[in-house]
Amino acid sequence: MESSQSYQIDLEVFQGPLDLLLFLIKKKKIDIHNIPIASITKEYLRYLDNKKKINLERESEFLLMAALLIHIKSRMLLPRETYEEEEGDPRKTLVERLLDYENIKAACKILREKEAKQIKKWKRTALPRSVSFQELDFIEVSLFDVAEVFFKLMLRKEKDGIRVIKRKDFSVKEKKQDIIRYLKNYSYLDFLEYFGSQKTLEESMVAFFCLLELISERTVIAVQESLFHRIKVWLRSEVKE
Amino acid sequence: MKKDLKNIIEAFIFVSIDPLSLDKIKDILKEFPDKEIERAAAELTEYYSENKRGITIIQASGGYLFATQNEYDVYIKRLLKHEKKQKLSRESLETLSTIAYHQPTTLAEISAIRGVDASHCLKTLLEKKLIKIVGRKKSPGKPLIYRTTKHFLAYFELNSLEDLPSKEEIEKIIAEKYEEE
Incomplete structure (x- = not known):
C-alpha cells in the first residue's frame, strides 16, 4: 500500500500476466517459492485497475491470471476434506510456470546480445541489391506484360477509390529523369511498388508512359526472376554513368 | 600441398x-x-x-x-544504402526462445509458457524462416509442431542448439537482474 502509487506503470510494457507477476515479485522482494498470495493478488488487481487501454484479448489473459490467483488463495484457506497424496502446495504449478518464464526471459537477454553482435556482421547473402541484372538469370518482359500489370494495378486502385482532385501537370521529361534517378539510387524498381505509391491516376499514367518509352529506347530493361514473378525494372549498365 | x-x-x-x-x-x-x-x-x-x-x-x-x-x-x-536491420520484437524473441528450449512444441504449449497467445508471433517467425512446421501432433485437434531452423542458429551465430544459453548462464543473468532493454 505504501509504494503502489509511485509505481504507475502501464500494463502495455508487460508481455503478459506472468511478466507482470514476476515484476511484482521482484519489486516486493518476495521469495518466489513462498509467495504471499493475498498481498500479491491485491497488488496485481491494482495494476489491472490502472489499465486504460488494453484490448479485450490481452485483458482476458490478465484476468485469467487474477482468477487463478484467487483460486489458489481459496484453496489455501479452505480446509480439505480429503487429502490426496500428491496434492501439495496449491501454489506449486504457478511457481513452476513463473520460474520457467523467468528462465526464458533471461535467455532472451543473452540472445538479444548475440543478435546485436551478429546483426552488424554482413554476409554475402545480404547483397542482392548491389548485383547488376546481367549477373542474374532474368526473363526479359515484353511491353505487353508491363502494360497488363499496369492496367490490373490501376483497376485495383480504382476499387480503393482514388480520386483525382489536384490539377498538376507532370512533364514526361521530368518524370523520366525521376525514374532514372530512382534507379541509380536503388539499382532497380519494383513495378507494383512504384506504381502503387503514385498519388494520382494522372501521375501514374505519365510515369507509365515514361517507363514504356525508357524501355523502348533501351535505357532500362524490365525483367522477371521467373514467369509470373514480380516485374522489376533495371537500368541498362551502359547508361549507368 | x-x-x-x-x-x-x-x-x-x-x-x-x-x-x-x-x-x-x-x-x-x-x-x-x-x-x-x-x-x-x-x-x-x-x-x-x-x-x-x-x-x-x-x-x-x-x-x-x-x-x-x-x-x-x-x-x-x-555502401549498400541499407537502413538499419530490423531487430526482433520483444514478443517475437520471447516466443522464439520458448520454442528453442521446448522444441518440438505446439502453439498451445508456447502460449501456456508465456501466459499470452503466441499465434501472431508464430506467423512472423515463420515468415522470417526462424522456425518451421515439422508435422502435426497426434493429439486432439492435431496441432502443428514447431521447431527452430538452421537459419535460427545462424541468426544468433550459434553452432548448434547446444550453444543456446546454458543453465548456468541463465542463472547468472537471473542473479544479476535480467531486465531486458
Whole structure:
C-alpha cells in the first residue's frame, strides 16, 4: 500500500500476466517459492485497475491470471476434506510456470546480445541489391506484360477509390529523369511498388508512359526472376554513368 | 600441398553463401586425411581472428562463413544504402526462445509458457524462416509442431542448439537482474 502509487506503470510494457507477476515479485522482494498470495493478488488487481487501454484479448489473459490467483488463495484457506497424496502446495504449478518464464526471459537477454553482435556482421547473402541484372538469370518482359500489370494495378486502385482532385501537370521529361534517378539510387524498381505509391491516376499514367518509352529506347530493361514473378525494372549498365 | 589445403578451404568458404560444414569439406577433399583438414580449418580461422581484416570467418549453424567485422557496419550500410536491420520484437524473441528450449512444441504449449497467445508471433517467425512446421501432433485437434531452423542458429551465430544459453548462464543473468532493454 505504501509504494503502489509511485509505481504507475502501464500494463502495455508487460508481455503478459506472468511478466507482470514476476515484476511484482521482484519489486516486493518476495521469495518466489513462498509467495504471499493475498498481498500479491491485491497488488496485481491494482495494476489491472490502472489499465486504460488494453484490448479485450490481452485483458482476458490478465484476468485469467487474477482468477487463478484467487483460486489458489481459496484453496489455501479452505480446509480439505480429503487429502490426496500428491496434492501439495496449491501454489506449486504457478511457481513452476513463473520460474520457467523467468528462465526464458533471461535467455532472451543473452540472445538479444548475440543478435546485436551478429546483426552488424554482413554476409554475402545480404547483397542482392548491389548485383547488376546481367549477373542474374532474368526473363526479359515484353511491353505487353508491363502494360497488363499496369492496367490490373490501376483497376485495383480504382476499387480503393482514388480520386483525382489536384490539377498538376507532370512533364514526361521530368518524370523520366525521376525514374532514372530512382534507379541509380536503388539499382532497380519494383513495378507494383512504384506504381502503387503514385498519388494520382494522372501521375501514374505519365510515369507509365515514361517507363514504356525508357524501355523502348533501351535505357532500362524490365525483367522477371521467373514467369509470373514480380516485374522489376533495371537500368541498362551502359547508361549507368 | 599442405599450404594449398588451407587456401582451398578458404576458397570454399568464400564461394559458400550458407555456412559450410567441416563434414562437407572432408567429403569433397577425399585426397586429404580428415585430421589435416581439421587442422587446416582451425589454422585458417585462427589466422583471421589474429590478423584483423575487414572480413572474418565465423562459425554458425555448424559451418564456416565469411562475414564482415561488426565495427565496419556503419560503412557497409552506407555502401549498400541499407537502413538499419530490423531487430526482433520483444514478443517475437520471447516466443522464439520458448520454442528453442521446448522444441518440438505446439502453439498451445508456447502460449501456456508465456501466459499470452503466441499465434501472431508464430506467423512472423515463420515468415522470417526462424522456425518451421515439422508435422502435426497426434493429439486432439492435431496441432502443428514447431521447431527452430538452421537459419535460427545462424541468426544468433550459434553452432548448434547446444550453444543456446546454458543453465548456468541463465542463472547468472537471473542473479544479476535480467531486465531486458
